[in-house]
Amino acid sequence: MTTILMKGKPVADAIKVELTERIRTELRGIAPTLVVVVPTGESESDYYLRSLSKTAAECGINLLQKVLPAEAATKDYQFVVSSSGMESSIHGILVLRPLPEQVDTDAVTAIIPAEKDVDGVTAGNMAALYLEKPRLVPATAAAVMALLDYHSVPLKGVRAAVVGRSRTVGKPVALMLLSRHATVTICHSRTVDLAEVLQSCEVVVVAAGVLGFIKPGMIKPGAVVIDAGFNVLPDGNVMGDSDPAVAEVASLYAAVPGGVGPLTVVCLLKNLVVAAAQQAKWQGSQLA
Amino acid sequence: MTTILMKGKPVADAIKVELTERIRTELRGIAPTLVVVVPTGESESDYYLRSLSKTAAECGINLLQKVLPAEAATKDYQFVVSSSGMESSIHGILVLRPLPEQVDTDAVTAIIPAEKDVDGVTAGNMAALYLEKPRLVPATAAAVMALLDYHSVPLKGVRAAVVGRSRTVGKPVALMLLSRHATVTICHSRTVDLAEVLQSCEVVVVAAGVLGFIKPGMIKPGAVVIDAGFNVLPDGNVMGDSDPAVAEVASLYAAVPGGVGPLTVVCLLKNLVVAAAQQAKWQGSQLA
Numbered sequence: 001m002t003t004i005l006m007k008g009k010p011v012a013d014a015i016k017v018e019l020t021e022r023i024r025t026e027l028r029g030i031a032p033t034l035v036v037v038v039p040t041g042e043s044e045s046d047y048y049l050r051s052l053s054k055t056a057a058e059c060g061i062n063l064l065q066k067v068l069p070a071e072a073a074t075k076d077y078q079f080v081v082s083s084s085g086m087e088s089s090i091h092g093i094l095v096l097r098p099l100p101e102q103v104d105t106d107a108v109t110a111i112i113p114a115e116k117d118v119d120g121v122t123a124g125n126m127a128a129l130y131l132e133k134p135r136l137v138p139a140t141a142a143a144v145m146a147l148l149d150y151h152s153v154p155l156k157g158v159r160a161a162v163v164g165r166s167r168t169v170g171k172p173v174a175l176m177l178l179s180r181h182a183t184v185t186i187c188h189s190r191t192v193d194l195a196e197v198l199q200s201c202e203v204v205v206v207a208a209g210v211l212g213f214i215k216p217g218m219i220k221p222g223a224v225v226i227d228a229g230f231n232v233l234p235d236g237n238v239m240g241d242s243d244p245a246v247a248e249v250a251s252l253y254a255a256v257p258g259g260v261g262p263l264t265v266v267c268l269l270k271n272l273v274v275a276a277a278q279q280a281k282w283q284g285s286q287l288a
Numbered sequence: 289m290t291t292i293l294m295k296g297k298p299v300a301d302a303i304k305v306e307l308t309e310r311i312r313t314e315l316r317g318i319a320p321t322l323v324v325v326v327p328t329g330e331s332e333s334d335y336y337l338r339s340l341s342k343t344a345a346e347c348g349i350n351l352l353q354k355v356l357p358a359e360a361a362t363k364d365y366q367f368v369v370s371s372s373g374m375e376s377s378i379h380g381i382l383v384l385r386p387l388p389e390q391v392d393t394d395a396v397t398a399i400i401p402a403e404k405d406v407d408g409v410t411a412g413n414m415a416a417l418y419l420e421k422p423r424l425v426p427a428t429a430a431a432v433m434a435l436l437d438y439h440s441v442p443l444k445g446v447r448a449a450v451v452g453r454s455r456t457v458g459k460p461v462a463l464m465l466l467s468r469h470a471t472v473t474i475c476h477s478r479t480v481d482l483a484e485v486l487q488s489c490e491v492v493v494v495a496a497g498v499l500g501f502i503k504p505g506m507i508k509p510g511a512v513v514i515d516a517g518f519n520v521l522p523d524g525n526v527m528g529d530s531d532p533a534v535a536e537v538a539s540l541y542a543a544v545p546g547g548v549g550p551l552t553v554v555c556l557l558k559n560l561v562v563a564a565a566q567q568a569k570w571q572g573s574q575l576a
Contacts, residue, residue: 190445
């Protein structure tokens with residue numbers, strides 16, 4: 001079987017063209033501005049941030065980094081988030097995870113204004129997705145769906161498995177697949193017969209956070225497999241949650257690196273442009 | 289195989305004893321008060337309301353019915369909800385669904401204060417469940433879980449199917465099963481191979497809203513089947529979403545009537561007592 005690799009880059013490029021156009025027309029050239037709150041010394045964050053900075057620059061988007069020291073407390077993060085929340089020239093706020101141990105991530109997330117929540121992590125935006133009225137959705141989940149759609153993968157009535165139940169990937173992907181009428185099974189670390197579950201599924205999305213967790217033998221031949229895992233190796237390289245040999249079994253395969261990753265940052269910036277356009281509209285109506 | 293019928297009544301009776309005791313101790317005899325907003329002429333509502341009134345009376349709970357005429361508009365419903373929301377002697381608000389066609393149910397739901405939302409239908413309470421910090425959860429979903437727990441049904445690592453993806457039953461049950469570490473498949477009207485999916489599951493919860501949808505041949509012999517469907521027949525009788533012959537295949541079976549139904553109203557009143565106790569605590573701390 002010839003496997004088609006689902007590359008993130010062409011999809012990302014198409015979205016970048018769309019964003020540049022929307023900034024020109026909907027925002028009339030006002031550069032959307034994103035504040036990224038960065039904890040010091042997290043290698044996952046570093047990798048993501050480099051990619052985000054580069055892509056933002058390409059699209060004419062301002063990116064302001066607020067780097068907090070390793071010992072910063074919950075209230076320090078909250079201060080940065082709330083002051084950015086009140087500033088009308090800032091359109092989006094992203095708090096890079098994981099935060100240091102001493103920080104209460106939920107308490108920091110809770111004060112991101114929903115309209116600036118470009119990674120869809122606030123309760124309001126999660127609830128909107130759950131209630132089938134999605135607004136700003138988690139960028140990784142959006143990237144998974146964008147890949148599936150770019151390759152015209154049928155979803156209606158199809159058996160799909162999501163491996164992992166995180167707030168930012170597993171659960172939102174499950175809800176988005178469900179809203180597209182897939183029959184969705186949510187698997188996780190306690191799933192006993194993972195191979196048996198996956199063997200019954202035509203679409204498999206993996207975000208388990210475990211390096212090489214998914215082996216080729218678990219996959220139904222011809223299935224579509226999207227690896228949304230992200231593991232930074234000691235040598236600085238990145239690998240996903242699936243064994244690259246999955247390519248030998250799948251019909252379409254989004255590997256790591258090269259699949260979901262390059263698309264995630266673009267989906268996040270798309271959320272930013274949507275948020276900025278919405279805020280510009282509100283401000284326009286207040287002035288009118 | 290001898291099937292054990294999972295009766296709602298003994299579980300409901302146990303919870304009623306607990307509620308009476310909590311009202312005595314935590315509320316020091318203050319009767320919890322529930323406002324039920326009732327659209328005129330809905331037979332499903334009538335049935336539920338009779339059961340709710342009876343159970344409330346048994347537990348020493350006040351129930352205030354606000355019946356709205358058939359032609360009432362969204363703003364009429366909102367007025368009743370918001371005035372009940374501001375009244376400190378009212379601890380819970382239930383808006384009986386379905387509302388008449390001309391009423392925007394979401395717009396009415398949106399103004400129920402989260403702390404009085406005894407059926408867990410507001411965005412805040414849905415988000416809390418999604419984020420694994422459940423507060424007030426939908427009563428039918430709570431009833432399903434109470435039945436499973438009363439019969440000590442193992443859930444960890446078990447394959448479970450939820451048939452139906454409503455906000456009030458299917459999705460919350462799926463999330464609750466997931467938080468108990470079941471491997472959960474969400475099925476629905478577009479699911480192509482329902483029998484094949486269900487055959488692989490040890491636990492099946494049905495809330496599809498289709499009379500007799502689940503046939504015995506779809507069920508894995510020995511599985512646990514909970515019917516959370518509710519269909520009112522022209523003769524006034526009630527039936528579920530499963531063919532009663534499922535009893536011949538399942539090891540444990542919650543049929544309709546007699547299973548989830550009697551427990552749902554008790555779970556709703558339990559939410560009310562929890563809500564009232566929380567509100568009493570806040571008021572106490574304001575006075576202190």
